[in-house]
Amino acid sequence: MKTCRSCGEENLPRARFCHACGLALDEIDQVVQDSRRTVTVVFSDISGSTSLSQRLDPEVFRRVMSRYFEEMRGVLERHGGRVEKFIGDAVMAVFGIPTIHEDDALRAVRAAVDMRSALDRLNIELMEGAGVMMSLRTGVNTGEVVAGDPSAGTLVTGDAVNLAARLESAARPGEILIGNDTHRLVRDAVRAEPLEPLTLKGIGREVTAHRVLEVIPGAVGALRRMDAPLVGRDDELSALQSAFEASVLERGCRLVTILGSVGVGKSRLGLEFARRIEDEALVLQGRCLSYGEGRAMWPVAEVVKQAMVIRDDDTEQQARDKIQSFLAGEDDAGSIAREVSELIGLSGPRSGAGPGYRAVIELFEALARRRPLVLIFDDIHWADSAFLDLVREILEASEDAPILLLCVARSELLDHVPTWGAPEDGASTVTLAPLDDEECRRLLGFVLGRSSPTTEAQERIITAAQGNPLFLEEMLAMLIEEGLLQRSDGRYHLELDPTAIKVPPSIQALLAARLDRLGAIDRSIVEAATIVGEVFREDEVASLLPAAVNVGLGERLNALVAREFIRPETAGVAKSGSFRFHHTLVRDVAYEAIPKGRRAELHLRFADWLESSARAWSRWLQEALAYHLETAFWLRAELGPVNHQISSLAERAADQLGSAGRKAHAAHDMPAAANLMRRAVSIAPADHAGRLEMLPLFAEALVEIGEYDEAGAVVTEAIERARATGHRGVESHALIIMLKLPKRQGFTVSLGYGISGGGEVRKPGVD
Ligand SMILES: Nc1ncnc2c1ncn2[C@@H]1O[C@H](COP(=O)(O)OP(=O)(O)OP(=O)(O)O)[C@@H](O)[C@H]1O
Ligand SMILES: [Mg+2]
Numbered sequence: 001m002k003t004c005r006s007c008g009e010e011n012l013p014r015a016r017f018c019h020a021c022g023l024a025l026d027e028i029d030q031v032v033q034d035s036r037r038t039v040t041v042v043f044s045d046i047s048g049s050t051s052l053s054q055r056l057d058p059e060v061f062r063r064v065m066s067r068y069f070e071e072m073r074g075v076l077e078r079h080g081g082r083v084e085k086f087i088g089d090a091v092m093a094v095f096g097i098p099t100i101h102e103d104d105a106l107r108a109v110r111a112a113v114d115m116r117s118a119l120d121r122l123n124i125e126l127m128e129g130a131g132v133m134m135s136l137r138t139g140v141n142t143g144e145v146v147a148g149d150p151s152a153g154t155l156v157t158g159d160a161v162n163l164a165a166r167l168e169s170a171a172r173p174g175e176i177l178i179g180n181d182t183h184r185l186v187r188d189a190v191r192a193e194p195l196e197p198l199t200l201k202g203i204g205r206e207v208t209a210h211r212v213l214e215v216i217p218g219a220v221g222a223l224r225r226m227d228a229p230l231v232g233r234d235d236e237l238s239a240l241q242s243a244f245e246a247s248v249l250e251r252g253c254r255l256v257t258i259l260g261s262v263g264v265g266k267s268r269l270g271l272e273f274a275r276r277i278e279d280e281a282l283v284l285q286g287r288c289l290s291y292g293e294g295r296a297m298w299p300v301a302e303v304v305k306q307a308m309v310i311r312d313d314d315t316e317q318q319a320r321d322k323i324q325s326f327l328a329g330e331d332d333a334g335s336i337a338r339e340v341s342e343l344i345g346l347s348g349p350r351s352g353a354g355p356g357y358r359a360v361i362e363l364f365e366a367l368a369r370r371r372p373l374v375l376i377f378d379d380i381h382w383a384d385s386a387f388l389d390l391v392r393e394i395l396e397a398s399e400d401a402p403i404l405l406l407c408v409a410r411s412e413l414l415d416h417v418p419t420w421g422a423p424e425d426g427a428s429t430v431t432l433a434p435l436d437d438e439e440c441r442r443l444l445g446f447v448l449g450r451s452s453p454t455t456e457a458q459e460r461i462i463t464a465a466q467g468n469p470l471f472l473e474e475m476l477a478m479l480i481e482e483g484l485l486q487r488s489d490g491r492y493h494l495e496l497d498p499t500a501i502k503v504p505p506s507i508q509a510l511l512a513a514r515l516d517r518l519g520a521i522d523r524s525i526v527e528a529a530t531i532v533g534e535v536f537r538e539d540e541v542a543s544l545l546p547a548a549v550n551v552g553l554g555e556r557l558n559a560l561v562a563r564e565f566i567r568p569e570t571a572g573v574a575k576s577g578s579f580r581f582h583h584t585l586v587r588d589v590a591y592e593a594i595p596k597g598r599r600a601e602l603h604l605r606f607a608d609w610l611e612s613s614a615r616a617w618s619r620w621l622q623e624a625l626a627y628h629l630e631t632a633f634w635l636r637a638e639l640g641p642v643n644h645q646i647s648s649l650a651e652r653a654a655d656q657l658g659s660a661g662r663k664a665h666a667a668h669d670m671p672a673a674a675n676l677m678r679r680a681v682s683i684a685p686a687d688h689a690g691r692l693e694m695l696p697l698f699a700e701a702l703v704e705i706g707e708y709d710e711a712g713a714v715v716t717e718a719i720e721r722a723r724a725t726g727h728r729g730v731e732s733h734a735l736i737i738m739l740k741l742p743k744r745q746g747f748t749v750s751l752g753y754g755i756s757g758g759g760e761v762r763k764p765g766v767d
Pocket of ligand 1: 224225226227228229230231232233260261262263264265266267268269410443469470473
């Protein structure tokens with residue numbers, strides 16, 4: 001069978017078109033190839049198997065080992081990992097293939113800890129049966145790898161994999177060692193000890209690692225700060241307040257859902273509201289887990305435990321007694337207590353009929369009759385349908401009790417449950433927009449403390465964060481950690497090219513996971529758009545896609561708008577029908593995921609398309625063409641030795657950059673002219689004729705913008721090369737430019753030799 005990558009339909013093996021959606025199957029296949037992705041790799045090896053093999057009958061030994069592999073595979077897969085291979089007694093698994101999850105690092109560490117516990121259980125049997133024990137050594141590491149098409153089962157490769165294997169060999173029996181990048185992503189969910197820097201075989205640098213002691217159940221990998229004073233959100237808070245007041249007045253249930261994109265401040269708004277309402281209501285909070293398989297009722301369990309003060313070490317009976325004594329005096333107190341504790345997994349499997357929601361509702365009603373009740377359920381985009389049913393049921397069935405259900409979700413909730421929160425009796429939504437620039441400035445000031453950064457640094461960070469408080473906080477944290485944002489004279493200074501602001505790893509994980517959930521076709525559309533640039537048109541994107549994918553491209557782009565990956569471009573001189581990425585960081589992450597070889601090919605293809613479809617050669621079009629050729633060249637140069645093909649690409653790119661530079665020069669835009677010609681000169685092969693001819697003009701642009709040192713060097717090179725090759729015209733031109741250089745720059749020309757050819761370049765002191 002051949003699965004359609006667009007709609008998932010199974011087709012006959014020989015089918016060329018999908019019988020469900022009509023797309024050409026082979027062409028769609030072409031768009032899904034290798035990808036670069038950040039994954040977490042787990043390597044585990046057992047020690048003690050040799051002595052085991054000596055003590056046991058080979059048949060028994062074989063059975064024990066296959067039990068071991070089965071157990072390990074089960075644990076890894078349950079946490080969302082994929083077993084890549086078994087090598088001898090070792091297991092290698094990867095988290096992030098075939099699908100990236102934003103918490104892959106934490107999943108991997110959890111799996112490692114669970115594997116250790118699974119082996120402990122197996123050991124009990126082994127000790128009883130054969131008097132031997134095995135122990136596990138584990139290494140976990142996060143990093144970028146290249147992964148082949150997952151359905152083809154190609155293995156991942158990359159330095160990150162080697163490091164995980166080396167950490168495993170450095171671990172002592174029973175130990176789990178995690179690399180630094182993993183630790184950063186899981187630090188708030190584990191107890192771990194730092195190790196002395198390790199020198200590992202085959203790794204040419206010292207490696208910092210941590211030894212994991214335990215994982216805290218239900219915790220998130222990296223806690224959000226939640227400490228800067230709240231900025232903005234006044235309207236949203238009053239909407240929540242009104243809903244609360246309505247529920248109190250009517251003694252009824254209201255449901256408000258806070259929706260918005262990742263990191264925009266949804267949980268923070270919920271928290272802020274909870275703080276404000278604390279004196280008037282009983283506020284209980286629960287969170288859906290990102291992989292809660294079998295734990296659909298986890299958030300309900302959390303709120304019930306808070307309300308009933310049930311501790312983790314309470315026995316089943318104690319928990320049930322607490323619920324029952326709270327309900328004392330109510331009808332059916334005993335059976336409600338039993339049903340609730342069964343539903344939320346506090347005691348054995350459910351014995352009653354039906355889903356048991358009635359009992360939970362009665363418990364909430366009882367609570368709300370004593371004091372208005374606010375139930376905050378966060379991250380319901382991860383909720384199981386059973387949980388969502390329960391929430392709806394509370395809204396519809398609860399009576400005579402003031403209950404505000406405050407649900408918090410990323411907008412993608414609407415992808416699975418489009419009607420959620422639709423205005424109906426008692427339901428509404430609050431959609432959070434990004435913060436505006438002024439609000440971002442205030443937040444930045446708070447996060448950095450009293451010594452606010454210089455204005456330029458501020459603006460750069462604000463531009464990169466684009467109104468997302470999480471991105472802002474994470475970017476600052478990364479810049480400070482990497483020493484790029486430094487404090488001096490009581491202020492922060494950012495000495496950095498804004499384009500060099502990287503995507504912080506935590507944000508990378510969030511955005512890559514979102515992108516990975518796109519189907520193959522949408523993914524390839526986003527990919528093509530990243531090549532075109534920050535702003536792109538439908539026909540430009542179409543030029544990079546196979547014909548099959550272009551069917552219905554407009555609709556697909558609109559669907560991507562609805563899903564907040566891109567938005568229509570409204571600002572500036574944009575051509576109509578243009579789009580831009582919803583967030584620059586989304587574009588960055590999607591672009592980085594394309595393997596460099598394919599990236600180069602796409603840039604080149606786009607350059608060809610620009611060249612063939614252009615009707616008039618504006619300066620901007622020329623610059624765009626030059627940029628795509630240049631990028632294709634550098635990517636290819638990074639990947640392999642310079643061959644004939646690459647050098648002719650270099651010449652083509654240099655010529656276009658040169659022409660664009662000349663156009664800028666003619667328009668008296670000297671900064672642009674200097675920039676373009678600098679790029680042309682650095683890319684062109686040394687003996688390329690166009691390069692030599694460009695040097696005097698380049699030097700002139702540099703003089704105009706006051707870059708005298710660089711101008712001096714360029715002019716010197718021009719004169720020397722022109723003389724060596726007999727290019728008199730170039731030489732004369734360069735000598736004229738040299739006259740424009742101020743004397744103090746140390747370059748003088750002896751006019752006695754004349755500009756006609758005998759000019760002499762002297763360094764300071766010579767003249
Ligand atoms: N209005 C605000 N004022 C000050 N800080 C804010 C504001 N909104 C969000 N933050 C801060 O930004 C960070 C991210 O916010 P939060 O965790 O609420 O985002 P979220 O939308 O819930 O993200 P996710 O989709 O990942 O759950 C937090 O540290 C939070 O304190
Ligand atoms: Mg949140």
